[in-house]
Amino acid sequence: MFPQYVAHSMEGRARLRHPALGEVAVRSSVQAALGKEQDVLEVRPGAASMLLLLKPGVDLASLCQRLELSVPILARSQAEVAAELRATARAQRCEQWRSKGGDKSASATKGFSLGSRGDKRNILGISQRKLEVRAMLGVAGVCLASGLSGPKPLHLLAGLAWVLMASRHVWVRRKAV
Structure with a gap:
């Protein structure tokens, strides 16, 4: 019986998939361990997986x-390792966020955060994307209200603003659409 991390196997090939293989250190130790095996012809790393090219008739279970x-983390449950990796990544993100928020400037106290380009909290604690969508909805509401109540110039101006914002x-x- 194959271990849980053997995603697929056939004569001469096997794919190992485990969340721990996404880590560089684990992937390199697996490559080193498999490189010492005589039955393994080639190891091709992927994203949290390894493709093994094997000699015909290899006993994959004993391999x-x-x-x-040599790499005991592979014997652990995939769900357990994935949860541990997510918790570690979350802790690193929190630490980065805390280190960015530690130096408050005068503009940050007014509600504006002048973080790096990857900073999600830009204006009044709202991301730029959410602010943009809310502004488009507000302009669409003004356009609809002015269209129903009668002032045509305001309706046309709000409609033009909405078209520009939406475009x-x-x-x-465009790549996400």
Whole structure:
């Protein structure tokens, strides 16, 4: 019986998939361990996976047992390792966020955060994307209200503003559409 991390196997090939293989240190130790095996022809790393090219007739179960002896994290449950990696990543993100927020400037106390480009809290604690969507909805509401109540110039101006904002929004996010 194959271990849980053997995603697929056939004659001469096997794919190992485990969340721990996403870590550089684990991936390099797995490559080193498999490089010492005589039955392994080639190891191709992927994103949290490894493709093994094997000699014909290799006993994959015994190969996996030897691999688990050299890299014990593979013997652990995938869900447990994934949860541990998520918790570690979350702790790192929190630490980065705390270190960015530690130096408050005068503009940050007024409600504006002048963080780096990747900073999600830009204006009044709202991300730029959410602020843009809310502004488009507000302008659309003004356009609708003025269209129903009668002032045609305001309706046309709000409609033009909404078209410009919506076209910019689509253009900036065109790959996601």
